[in-house]
Amino acid sequence: MTVDLFPGPIVTEPADPGARPIRETVLPVEDRHRGVVHPEAVRVDLQCAAKETGFFAPHVAAEYDGHGRDMRGRTVVFEEAGGSSVLGPPALNIAAPDRGTMHLLEVVTTPGQKERHLRPLATGEIRSRSALTQPAPGAGSDPAAKVKPGRPPSAPVMNHLRPSMRRPPGTRSARVVSAVR
Structure with missing residues (x-):
C-alpha cells in the first residue's frame, strides 16, 4: 500500500x-x-x-x-x-x-461533553492540563503520586498531585492519564 x-x-x-x-x-x-x-x-x-x-x-x-x-x-x-x-x-x-486534549475530546466524547469541554477549549476560552500517574513502584521521582481503585472500581482516586499537575492560569479541567493495578 x-x-x-x-x-x-x-x-x-x-x-x-x-x-x-x-x-x-x-x-x-x-x-x-x-x-x-x-x-x-x-x-x-x-x-x-x-x-x-x-x-x-x-x-x-x-x-x-x-x-x-x-x-x-x-x-x-x-x-x-x-x-x-x-x-x-x-x-x-x-x-x-x-x-492533544482537543484531539482526544473530539474523538472520544459525546456531543454533550464536546459542548461542555471541547468548545470552550477550542475557542481559547479555557486551557487544559495533563496529569500522569503510575502505581507504585513506578511513580518516578515522586512515589506519593499514585492512583488506586475507588468505589466503584470505575472511579479511581488520585491521592496526590505533583506540583507540575497543579492548575495553571485559565484551566478548568485536567486530562488524567493513569495506570491502575
Whole structure:
C-alpha cells in the first residue's frame, strides 16, 4: 500500500496566510517578552489576533470554530507556528497540552461533553492540563503520586498531585492519564 504524504495545493495554499500572523504579530510580541514565559493576557491577545486573520485552531472541526484540517494539512501550519516562534503554538491554540486534549475530546466524547469541554477549549476560552500517574513502584521521582481503585472500581482516586499537575492560569479541567493495578 502506498501512502501519499505530499501536501497538495489545498494544504499548502493556506500556509502563507498562516505565516503572516506569525511574522507580523507573534514575533514582535515574542521579541518584547524576550522568550520569557508569557502572561495569560498576552496569550489571549495573540489568540484574538489569530482569530481575526482566520487562522486559529486549524486542527479542530469547523463546527467548533476550527478549520478541520486533516493531519497533512495540520503539519504545514504547525511547522510554521512552532518552527519560528515560541509563542506561535499558543497563539494558534495548538500548544501542548491543549492540542492533544482537543484531539482526544473530539474523538472520544459525546456531543454533550464536546459542548461542555471541547468548545470552550477550542475557542481559547479555557486551557487544559495533563496529569500522569503510575502505581507504585513506578511513580518516578515522586512515589506519593499514585492512583488506586475507588468505589466503584470505575472511579479511581488520585491521592496526590505533583506540583507540575497543579492548575495553571485559565484551566478548568485536567486530562488524567493513569495506570491502575
